[in-house]
Amino acid sequence: MAMMRLGRRHISAALLRQPLQPVLAWVGRGYAALPEPWSDVIVVGGGPGGYVTAVKAAQLGLKTTCIEMPGILGGSCSGLGCIPSSCSIDGKKILSPVGALLVEEIPTKAIIVGAGYSAIEMASVWSHLGSEVLLIDPEPHVAPYMDGEFRKMFMETLVRKGIHFMLGTKLLESDTTSTCGVRVLVEPTVGGDKTMLEADLLVLSCDEPDIDCLGLNNVGMKKDRTGKIIVNDRFMTNCHGIFAIGSYCTGPLIPHKAEEDGVCCANIIAGREMSVNYDLIPSVIYALPEIAYIGDTEEKLKASGVQYTVCKFELHPNGIFKLGQERTLKVLCEKKSGHAVGIHLMGPNAGEMVRESIGSLRHGASSTEIARVCNSDGTRNAIRVSCFQAYLNAIHT
Numbered sequence: 001m002a003m004m005r006l007g008r009r010h011i012s013a014a015l016l017r018q019p020l021q022p023v024l025a026w027v028g029r030g031y032a033a034l035p036e037p038w039s040d041v042i043v044v045g046g047g048p049g050g051y052v053t054a055v056k057a058a059q060l061g062l063k064t065t066c067i068e069m070p071g072i073l074g075g076s077c078s079g080l081g082c083i084p085s086s087c088s089i090d091g092k093k094i095l096s097p098v099g100a101l102l103v104e105e106i107p108t109k110a111i112i113v114g115a116g117y118s119a120i121e122m123a124s125v126w127s128h129l130g131s132e133v134l135l136i137d138p139e140p141h142v143a144p145y146m147d148g149e150f151r152k153m154f155m156e157t158l159v160r161k162g163i164h165f166m167l168g169t170k171l172l173e174s175d176t177t178s179t180c181g182v183r184v185l186v187e188p189t190v191g192g193d194k195t196m197l198e199a200d201l202l203v204l205s206c207d208e209p210d211i212d213c214l215g216l217n218n219v220g221m222k223k224d225r226t227g228k229i230i231v232n233d234r235f236m237t238n239c240h241g242i243f244a245i246g247s248y249c250t251g252p253l254i255p256h257k258a259e260e261d262g263v264c265c266a267n268i269i270a271g272r273e274m275s276v277n278y279d280l281i282p283s284v285i286y287a288l289p290e291i292a293y294i295g296d297t298e299e300k301l302k303a304s305g306v307q308y309t310v311c312k313f314e315l316h317p318n319g320i321f322k323l324g325q326e327r328t329l330k331v332l333c334e335k336k337s338g339h340a341v342g343i344h345l346m347g348p349n350a351g352e353m354v355r356e357s358i359g360s361l362r363h364g365a366s367s368t369e370i371a372r373v374c375n376s377d378g379t380r381n382a383i384r385v386s387c388f389q390a391y392l393n394a395i396h397t
Contacts, residue, residue, distance in 0.1 A: 038063065039063050039065040040057075040064065041054070041057045041062045041063070041065070041266075041269060042064075042065050043064065043067065044067050044214065045066075045067070045246075046066050046067075046068030047246065048246070048255035048256070048258045048259050048262075049245050049247075049258030049259060049262040050066060050068065050246070050258075051262075052258075052262035052263060052266075053261075053262035053265055053266050054066035056262060056263050056267070057266040057269060060270040060272070061270070062266075062270060089204070092176075093181050093182045094174060094182060094201075094202045095202070095203050095204070096203070096204060096205075097118060097122065097203060099203075100122060100203045103201065106126065106129045106130060106131055107131050107181075107200035107201045108132065108200055109132045109134075109198075109199045109200050110126055110131050110132070110134070110200060110202075110203065111134045111135075111136060111182070111184060111197060111201070111202050111203070112136070112202075112203045112205050113136050113137075113171050113184075113202070113203065113204050113205060114135070114136075114137055114204070114205035115135045115136075115137035115139070115165065116137075116142075116205065117143070117253070117283075117284075117285050118205055119137075119203075119205040120143075120158070120163075120285055120287050121285060121286050122203065122205065123158075123163045123287075124161070124163065127161050127162045127163045128288055131162075132162055133162065133164070134163075134164045134165070134166060134197070134199070135163065135164070135166070136165075136169050136170075136171060136186055137166075137167055137169065138170045138189045139167065140167055140168045141167065142165070145251075145297070146291075146293060146297070146344075147293060147297040147299070147330070147344045148297065148299050149298065149330070150291065150330065150346060153328065153346060154289070154291050158287070161288065166186065168188055168190065169186050169187070169188055170187060170188075170189050171184060171185075172186060172187055172194065173185045174202055180198050180199070180200065181198065181200040181201060182198070182200070182201065182202045183196060183197070183198050184196070184198075184202060185197075211223070211227060211228075211229065216229070219239050219242075220238070220239065221237060221238065221242070222237070222238045224250065226250075228249055228250050229244040229248045229249055234268050235249075235261065235264070235265045243265050243268075245258060245265050246258030246261050246262070249261070251278065252283055254281070256282075257278070257281050260281060261276060264276045277362075279294075279295050279296060280294065280358060280361055280362055281294070282351070282354050284350065284351035284354070286351065289347055289348070289350075290346070290347065290348060290349070291345070291346045291350055292344075292345050292346075292350040292353070292355075293344040293345070293354060294343055294354050294357060294361060295340075295341050295343055296341045296342035297332075297342060297344075298310070298332065298342075301332065301341070301342075306334060306335075306341075307334070307335040307336060308332050308334055308335055309333045309335050309367075310332060311330070311331040311333060311387060312328070312329065312330050312331075313328075313329045313330075313331075314328060314329075327347030328345070328346045329343075329344070329345045329346075329347075329383065330342075330344045330345075331343050331367065331383065331387055337364075338366035338368060339364050339365065339366050340357075340361060340365060340366065340367050340370055340387065345383075353383060356383075357370075357383060367387040
C-alpha cells in the first residue's frame with residue numbers, strides 16, 4: 001500500500017528518541033512500553049479514541065501498535081495523568097472517580113475538583129442521597145458547549161438541589177490532617193485571595209489529560225492557550241507525522257466524540273478522505289435533571305449571523321415527565337430554510353429523545369417535516385409538538 005510505504009520513510013519518533021519510521025497518532029493518556037520498530041501507526045493511549053483508532057487502522061491494512069498502561073484498555077476515569085501533582089491519593093479521603101464509587105458511607109460534605117460531565121453526574125447522585133457537594137473548576141463555565149440559556153437553568157437547578165460551584169478557581173494543595181477529613185487550599189485562576197476549605201472527602205475528577213507528561217514540548221508541539229494540542233481539520237499537528245484526537249484537542253470531553261475522531265483519523269492516515277460533523281455529536285449529562293443537546297446553540301447562531309426561530313415547549317402536560325420536576329425543550333430552526341439546527345432538552349429521558357433527533361438533523365429535516373411525523377411515545381412526541389410552533393400554533397402549551 002502506498003500509505004504504508006509513505007509511513008516507512010523518514011518520519012522519526014522524536015519523543016521516543018529512536019528512528020521508528022511510523023506514522024504516529026497521538027491520541028491517548030500515557031504509555032508503558034516501546035512499540036514494535038516497524039509499525040505503520042503507533043497509537044499512544046488505549047482509551048475510547050485510542051483503541052478505536054488502532055482497530056480501524058489495522059482494519060485498513062496498516063501495521064498498528066497501541067500503547068497503554070496495563071489493565072486500562074478502553075479508558076479510565078482515573079487516568080494517572082489527570083491527578084494533580086500537588087495531591088496524594090490516600091484511598092480513603094482523597095479519591096479518584098473510581099475510588100469515589102466504592103465509598104461505603106455517603107459523605108456529609110464532599111469536594112469534587114473538576115466540573116466536567118462525570119463530576120456533575122457524581123455530584124448529582126451524592127446530592128440526591130443527602131450530601132452537600134462543592135465542585136471546583138478553573139474554567140469560568142461548566143459545559144462550555146451547552147446553550148447558554150440551558151446552562152443557566154441547569155446550574156440554577158443543581159444549586160437548588162444542594163450542589164454548589166466555585167468556578168474560575170484552581171486547587172493549590174490538599175492534606176488529610178484536618179480532623180473533619182480533608183482540607184484543600186484554593187485560589188482564583190486569575191489570582192487573588194486564597195481560601196481554605198474542609199470536607200469529608202476530596203474527589204479528583206479532572207477530565208483533562210496531562211499532555212506535558214508525554215514530553216511533547218521536546219518536539220516543539222504547538223498548543224493553544226488552554227493547553228490543548230493544535231490540529232488542523234485532518235487531525236495533523238505541527239510536527240510531521242504526529243496526529244492528535246480526543247481529549248488532547250479542543251472539543252467536548254465525551255467518549256463517542258473521541259471514537260468519531262479515531263475512525264476519521266485512521267481513515268485519513270490510510271489515505272482516505274473523511275470528516276467529522278461535530279454538530280451531529282450529541283452530548284448528555286446523566287444528572288438529576290438529565291440534560292442533552294445536539295446541534296447549534298443560540299450563541300453560535302448569533303455569532304454566525306444566522307436568522308433563526310426558537311421553539312420552546314414546557315413538558316408539564318406529559319404525564320411521564322411528572323415524575324421529575326425540571327422539563328424543558330428548545331428547538332432551534334433556521335428561519336430561511338426552516339431546517340431544525342439545534343435541539344436542547346432538560347428532563348427525564350433527555351438523552352434518548354435527543355438521540356432520536358440525530359437523523360432529522362443529519363438529513364436536514366425542517367421543523368415542518370419533524371412536526372408531521374407521528375410518534376406513539378409521548379416523550380418523543382414532545383419534539384414534534386415543539387416544532388409545530390415554527391409554522392403553526394402549538395397543539396399543547
